[in-house]
Amino acid sequence: MILLSGNEAIAQGSWEAGAHIGTGYPGTPSTEAMECFAAKHDVYAQWCPNEKVALEVALGASAAGARVLVTMKHVGVNVAADPLFTAAYTGVGGGMLIMAADDPGMHSSQNEQDSRFYACSARLPMFEPADSQEALDFTRAAFGLSERFDLPFMIRSTVRVSHTLTLVRTGEREPVAIRDYTTDPAKWVMMPAYAKPRRTDLDRRVALLSEWVEECPFNRVEPPVTGERTAKAGCHDPLEAYGGSVPVAMTDAPGNAAGALTREKHAVGIICSGAVYQHVREAIPEATIFKLGVVWPLPQEALKGFAASVGRLFVVDEASDYLSSQVGALGIELERTPFPLTSSGELTPRLIAQAFGKASAPHRDAPISLPGRPPALCPGCPHRLVFKELARMKAIVCGDIGCYTLGALPPLSAMDTCVDMGASISMAHGFGLASSLRKVAPNRPVVAVIGDSTFAHSGISSLMNTIYNQGNGIVAILDNRTTAMTGRQGNPFNGQTLQGRETRELDFTALLLALGVQDVRVVDPHDSIAVRTALKDAALFDGLSVLLFRAPCVLLERKREEPFVVKDDCRACGACTTLGCPALSRAEDSGKAVIDASLCIGCSQCGQYCAFSSIVRSPTNGKGLV
Ligand SMILES: Cc1ncc(C[n+]2csc(CCOP(=O)(O)OP(=O)(O)O)c2C)c(N)n1
Structure with a gap:
């Protein structure tokens, strides 16, 4: 027996069930399931730009006879909901399992919706394991059952199951051949003439399922x-x-x-x-x-x-x-x-x-007196100065979902909205519409801020809408060359597939120009003057400007230079600490800046904001740190 997390167990169960293909879009707490599956032998796995695409790729592969695992977090099911409901009508070719990982308590999500309602409303059978062994066993059973009932199966996990390690007995991989495909429009072409009989057939399949569930060994x-x-x-x-x-x-x-x-x-x-x-x-x-x-x-x-x-x-x-x-x-x-x-x-x-009116449980919960550790952008994060400058210009910032959502927190406090992936650009367009209808020129520029992965996920269609409907304003794309928030996965803009193959990198500038953006500028986000100037120029531009702030996530390259140090002549003005860098604080007695050399990576951002040149690179031996 070995210790596996629920996510690892779902990967293992899929592999044991002979699944051939995996598709997904990362999102906590689901991400490791696809990463672990991708690391297994004899499987192909890919990240897709979003969950809808992932489910559609999976459905195609299933129609063609392969067994397929699809993974996403709960809010991803909203994105995939369009094909999800119709997939109940088409059914499957090869067995298909859709993992939806829910986040009660919202540890890393914008809501705590319950994916079981999706299963009920799409009429798709859903497993819910309570530990990793069940996650493996249910997964392993799901693919064959999916073929038997001609329905995609779903498996709901929650953060406790996905991320808790429990003992698991693993098994061998079942050799499963990819089934033959024969053209069958009555099953796969969901136009009304075919969808209506499939709708009736869904009732038949659900009735069989309902008989099975009374007897199945999983309850x-x-x-x-x-x-x-x-x-x-x-x-x-x-x-x-x-x-x-x-x-x-x-x-x-x-x-x-x-x-x-x-x-x-x-x-x-x-x-x-x-x-x-x-x-x-x-x-x-x-x-x-x-x-x-x-x-x-x-x-x-x-x-x-x-x-x-x-x-x-x-x-x-x-x-x-x-x-x-x-x-x-x-x-x-x-x-x-x-x-x-x-x-x-x-x-x-x-x-x-x-x-239940009982005084205490056998175990006590973790003490609540743990020191608070508010999340913060990493030292050297290329997103930081963009927010610092947006706060300076008092912009209305329609934010999005990624590491950069942390720009909403003090001391940067530079975000007005954040709702769902891709919403920044569309909501900024809505802000612009409302102010133009009021016939008042906004005295604060409206700026949409979005990351590269989120732009590929759903920002592109929002931008297309703004352009099509002649919107203006500023779109700031924070291109840190990765999907940082969920653990640095590849995306169409960074040229790396899930299984480590090099692939064609989508050319950002060419794409923006092709969409019809007339003002595209590439900006170094570590250069405060460049950031400030670009935002100022874009605010003056009569039309839509897209600023591409491009610098790799610090966790990709993990470069460290000599740390910065604070000179004795620090005036204790506190300007540097408004950047919210975890390496910077103020001395309790003097109020002077203090840099924690163990955290500082020598990015120079704080030095650029010291009006008295009191923050400088450490004059050590010039050999750099380990
Ligand atoms: C519909 C949906 N799918 C997945 C997620 C999980 N998720 C949150 S942010 C994010 C992508 C962040 O990448 P990027 O936009 O490049 O920003 P970065 O974190 O790199 O700054 C993902 C996948 C989500 N919140 N919503």
């Missing part, structure tokens, strides 16, 4: 944990761990003879799934648990049987009412917890115990 009922059994709760095999946990099919759901669990009326029953199951098991060991591994479709009859077998029935759900609304819709009566369970954010055993 189980677990009796209360007591004494000795509790000690074994870390064990994966439920029967071994709980000395009597049974797959749903063996309980006395109607039509099932076993009847073991309903003979005595258990006091408390809880329905739950995923990581929440682990918390419930820990917080309420005395409960009988209906642990769902398939969260759509629900095993309706088995759930009704379970409801009849317990005295009091609860659903514990995280940041969503997905399960309670779905179970409630079956006519099953649910009780509310005695004390309210938080409706947003991640659950913990302590929160669950409190909701």
